[in-house]
Amino acid sequence: KQEVTQIPAALSVPEGENLVLNCSFTDSAIYNLQWFRQDPGKGLTSLLLIQSSQREQTSGRLNASLDKSSGRSTLYIAASQPGDSATYLCAVGGANSKLTFGKGITLSVRP
Amino acid sequence: NAGVTQTPKFQVLKTGQSMTLQCAQDMNHEYMSWYRQDPGMGLRLIHYSVGAGITDQGEVPNGYNVSRSTTEDFPLRLLSAAPSQTSVYFCASSYSGLAGELFFGEGSRLTVL
Numbered sequence: 368k369q370e371v372t373q374i375p376a377a378l379s380v381p382e383g384e385n386l387v388l389n390c391s392f393t394d395s396a397i398y399n400l401q402w403f404r405q406d407p408g409k410g411l412t413s414l415l416l417i418q419s420s421q422r423e424q425t426s427g428r429l430n431a432s433l434d435k436s437s438g439r440s441t442l443y444i445a446a447s448q449p450g451d452s453a454t455y456l457c458a459v460g461g462a463n464s465k466l467t468f469g470k471g472i473t474l475s476v477r478p
Numbered sequence: 479n480a481g482v483t484q485t486p487k488f489q490v491l492k493t494g495q496s497m498t499l500q501c502a503q504d505m506n507h508e509y510m511s512w513y514r515q516d517p518g519m520g521l522r523l524i525h526y527s528v529g530a531g532i533t534d535q536g537e538v539p540n541g542y543n544v545s546r547s548t549t550e551d552f553p554l555r556l557l558s559a560a561p562s563q564t565s566v567y568f569c570a571s572s573y574s575g576l577a578g579e580l581f582f583g584e585g586s587r588l589t590v591l
Binding site: 371398399401403408409410411412413416456458460461464465466468469470471 | 482518519520521522523526536568570575576577578579580581582583584585
């Protein structure tokens with residue numbers, strides 16, 4: 368059974384810092400990997416989706432990488448801003464075409 | 479476009495009561511799913527649909543029922559509410575599969591007393 372781990376559970380950084388959020392998974396036979404953002408009391412918003420054949424995806428200040436062999440993905444946020452404060456969830460799409468979610472990392476960017 | 483709309487946003491039930499959480503999407507997506515989010519558990523798949531008239535069970539289906547009579551609507555029914563069903567429920571839709579880019583509703587927070 369696929370397990371997805373996101374450590375640490377919470378992170379606080381000063382504004383302007385470049386930061387990396389980590390996601391690890393136990394089964395490397397994945398279909399894709401997706402990063403989501405969740406604001407308090409809101410639904411999830413898809414940020415980046417990486418297919419299993421890809422190594423990375425970029426959108427604005429966000430860059431997500433995927434290393435299937437090591438079971439890891441990272442979400443890089445450049446020049447962090449207070450508006451980036453949210454919970455970031457990683458989800459792995461398996462061969463059964465269903466997603467397994469991590470528990471998320473709650474990010475706080477201090478002005 | 480409204481995207482994915484869930485109602486109600488908040489609901490309090492007594493044990494044994496039944497209710498329906500509504501979900502509607504206006505993007506003509508074939509794939510729709512229901513998740514529950516609990517503290518320390520991550521999101522878990524309850525039921526899903528790959529098109530009108532087709533539904534199947536996810537990871538935690540017990541106590542819930544679904545139907546998909548139209549492409550737009552995918553209601554989730556709680557048959558006899560239990561305190562263990564206290565949670566935040568999210569409906570999601572996708573044009574590219576259950577593991578494709580998902581579009582989520584804003585959630586329905588349910589408390590069962």
